[in-house]
Amino acid sequence: MGVDLQSLARIPRHVAIIMDGNGRWAQGRGLSRLEGHKEGAQSVRAVLRAGARAGVEYVTVYAFSTENWKRPPQEIDGLMKLLVSSLDAYEQELHDNRIRMRVMGQFDRLPLLVRKRLQKTIDATAGYADRTFIIALSYGARTEIAEAAQRIAEKARGGKLDPRKIDEQTIADHLYLPDVPDPELLIRTSGEMRLSNFLLWQLSYAEFYITDTYWPDFREEQFFQALEAFNRRDRRYGGVKP
Numbered sequence: 001m002g003v004d005l006q007s008l009a010r011i012p013r014h015v016a017i018i019m020d021g022n023g024r025w026a027q028g029r030g031l032s033r034l035e036g037h038k039e040g041a042q043s044v045r046a047v048l049r050a051g052a053r054a055g056v057e058y059v060t061v062y063a064f065s066t067e068n069w070k071r072p073p074q075e076i077d078g079l080m081k082l083l084v085s086s087l088d089a090y091e092q093e094l095h096d097n098r099i100r101m102r103v104m105g106q107f108d109r110l111p112l113l114v115r116k117r118l119q120k121t122i123d124a125t126a127g128y129a130d131r132t133f134i135i136a137l138s139y140g141a142r143t144e145i146a147e148a149a150q151r152i153a154e155k156a157r158g159g160k161l162d163p164r165k166i167d168e169q170t171i172a173d174h175l176y177l178p179d180v181p182d183p184e185l186l187i188r189t190s191g192e193m194r195l196s197n198f199l200l201w202q203l204s205y206a207e208f209y210i211t212d213t214y215w216p217d218f219r220e221e222q223f224f225q226a227l228e229a230f231n232r233r234d235r236r237y238g239g240v241k242p
């Protein structure tokens, strides 16, 4: 029995996902961690399709964190190569569903080959306005906020901004993708109850959905189940029930 999408009263505009558990998925099957990442790449494609079917406008996936640079060089290299080889399949899916791809994070830290391949898909899908797929790469929320603070300070020093006027909107306007609305739903796979430095500012009022399912097993149906759970949440934003 699948989830009936028609029965869902609210579809979040923006869903953010911490794709976790590739390594454990592989380990449980006696496979290499990279095999887990490969299977996880299939889940990204499935979620792109599912998001489009459900009418979600923005899907953001955490693909590589600033902390992930600490992993063994062979794993990092494998992940970067996998990203390059997966982009052909992603691009097909993006065109089929008219989805624009954007990247958030320290773009310059990525290997040149990866940047070039990403740029090709970014350019090829730049004309799609209704749906967006954001891939967080070498992303860390604390770095993002620190970089925003730097740019705000530069403006204040140049006399372009009055420090007394810095408010929440000023901070939001200086993050990586200021035009993107905050996620309403955060999904984390593989059961871990932490943010791991993902979107600290933007997730301030998001609903959290944590599932024990490992990322490679998270496909369309699991995505729809998360949307169903979101529909059961009572969002009060600090107020009281009417």
Ligand code: IPE
Pocket: 019, 020, 021, 022, 023, 024, 025, 063, 064, 068, 079, 190, 215
């Ligand atoms: C998520 O899976 C993918 C990345 C962080 C790149 P992991 O590689 O973290 O898998 P586990 O958590 O070790 O199972």
Ligand code: IPE
Pocket: 018, 019, 020, 021, 062, 063, 064, 065, 068, 192, 194, 196
């Ligand atoms: C979070 O997963 C980062 C990504 C999914 C890219 P990690 O596996 O790196 O996070 P920790 O180590 O469990 O915090």
Ligand code: MG
Pocket: 020, 021, 022
């Ligand atoms: Mg992990």
